[in-house]
Amino acid sequence: MHCREIPLTVWVLMFISASEETCTSRLHITAVEGEPFYLKYCSSSPEHEKKSTTIKWYKNESHGPVDLNLSSSPRILLRGYVLEFWPVELTDSGSYSFQMGNDTHGWKLNVIPRSKHSCFTEKVVTSKAVEVKKSLQIAYHSNIIPALLGPKIDKVKVKLGKDIELNCSALLNEKDVIYWNTWRKNGKDPNVHEGEVTRIRTSEGKWLASTILRIENINTRNLNFAYNCTAVNQGGIDTKSFLLLVEEDMVDIPGHVFTRGMIVAVVISVVAVCLVTVGVIYRVDLVLFYRHFMGRDETLTDGKTYDAFVSYLKECQPEHGEEHAFAVETLPRVLEKHFGYKLCIFERDVVPGGAVVDEIHSLIEKSRRLIIVLSKSYMSSEVRYELESGLHEALVERKIKIILIEFTPIGDFRFLPQSLKLLKSHRVLKWKADKSLSYNSRFWKNLLYLMPAKAVKPCRDESEVLPVLLKS
Numbered sequence: 240m241h242c243r244e245i246p247l248t249v250w251v252l253m254f255i256s257a258s259e260e261t262c263t264s265r266l267h268i269t270a271v272e273g274e275p276f277y278l279k280y281c282s283s284s285p286e287h288e289k290k291s292t293t294i295k296w297y298k299n300e301s302h303g304p305v306d307l308n309l310s311s312s313p314r315i316l317l318r319g320y321v322l323e324f325w326p327v328e329l330t331d332s333g334s335y336s337f338q339m340g341n342d343t344h345g346w347k348l349n350v351i352p353r354s355k356h357s358c359f360t361e362k363v364v365t366s367k368a369v370e371v372k373k374s375l376q377i378a379y380h381s382n383i384i385p386a387l388l389g390p391k392i393d394k395v396k397v398k399l400g401k402d403i404e405l406n407c408s409a410l411l412n413e414k415d416v417i418y419w420n421t422w423r424k425n426g427k428d429p430n431v432h433e434g435e436v437t438r439i440r441t442s443e444g445k446w447l448a449s450t451i452l453r454i455e456n457i458n459t460r461n462l463n464f465a466y467n468c469t470a471v472n473q474g475g476i477d478t479k480s481f482l483l484l485v486e487e488d489m490v491d492i493p494g495h496v497f498t499r500g501m502i503v504a505v506v507i508s509v510v511a512v513c514l515v516t517v518g519v520i521y522r523v524d525l526v527l528f529y530r531h532f533m534g535r536d537e538t539l540t541d542g543k544t545y546d547a548f549v550s551y552l553k554e555c556q557p558e559h560g561e562e563h564a565f566a567v568e569t570l571p572r573v574l575e576k577h578f579g580y581k582l583c584i585f586e587r588d589v590v591p592g593g594a595v596v597d598e599i600h601s602l603i604e605k606s607r608r609l610i611i612v613l614s615k616s617y618m619s620s621e622v623r624y625e626l627e628s629g630l631h632e633a634l635v636e637r638k639i640k641i642i643l644i645e646f647t648p649i650g651d652f653r654f655l656p657q658s659l660k661l662l663k664s665h666r667v668l669k670w671k672a673d674k675s676l677s678y679n680s681r682f683w684k685n686l687l688y689l690m691p692a693k694a695v696k697p698c699r700d701e702s703e704v705l706p707v708l709l710k711s
């Protein structure tokens with residue numbers, strides 16, 4: 240198939256369309272006479288942020304820069320970063336500069352005459368031959384001045400000992416260079432590493448180039464130094480500086496302080512748990528020590544006569560001999576003679592005759608504790624009354640506390656009244672003839688713990704200090 244070639248004339252408009260968004264990054268600009276035209280400064284920060292700083296536009300004439308203002312020409316309008324020409328004329332050709340604080344930027348404007356006989360200007364027309372039905376890409380060969388992104392001085396917050404990556408990016412042409420300047424008089428810092436340059440082609444045919452400067456384990460030497468990044472070509476140069484500043488408001492807890500803190504916290508927790516455990520195990524000893532140390536006495540003001548009423552099986556048959564001896568001899572020997580309590584033992588303290596039941600009731604009322612020496616044959620009618628009277632006081636009137644002493648092992652408590660089972664189980668003390676003899680044994684300590692606190696200690700014979708021996 241034969242394809243006919245036709246000449247296609249393309250004329251290239253050399254000025255940027257009047258869109259508010261596009262800034263004028265090229266240094267040399269050609270405009271056509273009689274067209275509306277503008278120059279716009281390329282700022283890294285939004286225009287409204289810099290309202291406070293004064294902006295000036297100049298045209299550089301042969302005798303020096305001339306300040307442009309609204310009265311310069313009715314065609315010229317100044318709007319912040321934008322200098323507008325309504326329209327641009329041949330006389331506007333020349334060099335323009337923009338100044339804002341320390342920032343300045345310059346352009347060279349070349350206004351070309353409009354052709355009288357055609358709708359385009361011959362000077363800026365390029366011809367190109369293309370084949371029909373083939374695609375054509377029109378490349379703009381104008382070079383831009385490389386422009387670094389972001390502020391000219393970038394202050395970066397860092398922490399000493401940490402790493403940081405500084406990202407320097409620029410909009411530039413394909414062949415333009417971008418590089419870091421990290422050399423100092425006495426050589427390069429060993430902890431500073433330059434990365435490769437990556438380039439991405441933009442939709443306008445320019446390049447977005449980026450290069451990373453990695454600073455590892457930041458030290459104080461890195462702080463007072465400007466890490467400069469430069470992008471350059473024949474048309475111009477752009478440099479920006481990165482300064483590292485120590486971030487002060489966020490002071491990290493150093494690792495070793497944290498570790499020590501954790502260890503202290505763990506030790507304190509362990510000690511607390513141990514203290515609680517010891518306290519639970521040695522609760523009885525601690526309470527007895529406390530009573531002794533403070534001289535506590537809870538028997539002074541309650542108007543009662545006896546510290547405890549001892550209830551036991553009174554029939555003194557041979558098979559109950561030990562039980563009887565325990566209640567009538569061992570208990571008083573230890574509690575009265577050694578520890579200074581006053582017991583009420585019916586057989587010993589009550590004169591025979593009189594109404595036994597009334598007597599028992601009033602004696603229990605005058606006692607602070609009811610000690611019941613339990614055994615399988617305990618439930619005889621007389622002690623049963625003592626038990627029930629005591630239980631009534633304990634459970635209903637809450638005037639007396641009951642201490643159960645299991646004298647012979649009793650697996651089965653079913654013979655006891657139901658209400659006795661409501662008493663807390665730890666109030667049942669087990670008498671073990673082989674282990675409970677010494678005054679310091681757990682049995683007597685537990686019994687003292689259940690007895691009322693009493694300060695008075697009796698004067699006792701030296702012989703009384705010896706362990707009690709149970710008669711058998």
Ligand SMILES: *[C@@H]1O[C@H](CO)[C@@H](O)[C@H](O)[C@H]1NC(C)=O
Binds near residue numbers: 406449
């Ligand atoms: C550096 O910044 C540019 C422009 O913001 C971005 O496109 C690029 O991905 C960044 N590079 C890295 C490694 O973050």
Ligand SMILES: *[C@@H]1O[C@H](CO)[C@@H](O)[C@H](O)[C@H]1NC(C)=O
Binds near residue numbers: 422466
């Ligand atoms: C970095 O740039 C600043 C400002 O342009 C300049 O004063 C400084 O000397 C430069 N530092 C280096 C190391 O090139």
